[in-house]
Every structure is written in C-alpha cells, then in structure tokens.
Amino acid sequence: MIDEQGIEWRDIPGWANYQASEEGKVRNRTTGRIMKQHKSGSMDYPAIRLSYGGGRNKIQRVHRLVWSAFNGEIPEDMEIDHLDSVVDNNHKDNLDCVTPKENRLRQYHPSGDDHAQRKGRFARKRISRVAKVKELLGLLSNRAIARALKVSHNLVSRIQRGELDEWESKSDKLSTEDKGQDER
DSSP, X not given: OBOTTSOBEEEETTEEEEEEETTSOEEETTTOOBOOOEEETTTTEEEEEEEOSTTOEEEEEHHHHHHHHHHOOXXXXXXXXXXXXXXXXXXGGGEEEEOHHHHHHHHSOTTOOHHHHHHOSSXXXXXXXXXXHHHHBTTBOHHHHHHHHTOOHHHHHHHHTTTXXXXXXXXXXXHHHHHHHHHO
C-alpha cells in the first residue's frame, strides 16, 4: 500500500494490527498512528512496544519489523544488519539478513587491527559517522552537527581538525583492497 506521500507500507508478518514503511517507521494499521520509537539494548536500537491483545505488549526492534514486512520472516539463525552501521537508519534498502558470524565480522575494522576493535568496537559505524560529519562541516555549526548525528561535540571537533583522517583513509584503502580481491 502506498500512502498519499508516496511511501510504501506493508503488513508485518505475525503482527496483524501493524505495518512498516519502506523508510523504517511502524504504524498502527487501524488508527494510522505512527508508533513512537525508543532505544533498546546495549546498541541503542530503535524499538517499539506492540500490543498483542489482552493488554499484553511486546517490545520489538524496528529493523527486524521492517525487514519482515518487506522480505518475509527472518530465519531463526539469522540477524538483520544495518549496511551503513547507523542503527537509526531502518530504511528497507539499508537492511541485510546475515548470519551472526557475518554480522560480527562486519562490525570490526576490516584489517582486524586489535587497537581499532578495542578503541571503537563498532569501527564501521565510526567510519560512516566520520563521513557524515565531514559532509556537514561548513554547513552547520559543530554543535548542530553533533546534535543531528547524535555524536559528541568533541568528536566533531576532532574530525574538523583532521585527527581521524589517517584512521579513516586506512579503512578506505583496506576496503578498496578487499573489493579488488573479490573481483579476482
């Protein structure tokens, strides 16, 4: 179903009263009300509380609901990964169904650099945020960028001063090398 704004909504398997949008929102099918998302778990995944009758509720992570609505049930031994590592971006095209092992491997720096793993446990997420901060520098104040991307003002300042450029370019180089090996 496509709404008046051109956004596609689909029913969520197992949740008859709810639909997910291609943009990563969930709404009550009966009332049309968009469900309020809150953070859940150690990774702060967006989640919502869904009612399943008799006053009973269950908290569900939004990315799993969106994947299910657009791709079907998630196999029991699989996880849903955010391709850009931004857990707030639950657009259907940003989600991928992967094994737990593949999901863990994607979370770490491609070099396997132990320092990167300790320092930034989810290094891929950091690379993505560094790129986004760089896009906004000069357009917004550092504080506005920090608020918009939910990162610290200190991180924005460090990126502006170029303190993370070496780490980021090393990651880019490794990613390019990985792609070259895949093509062989």
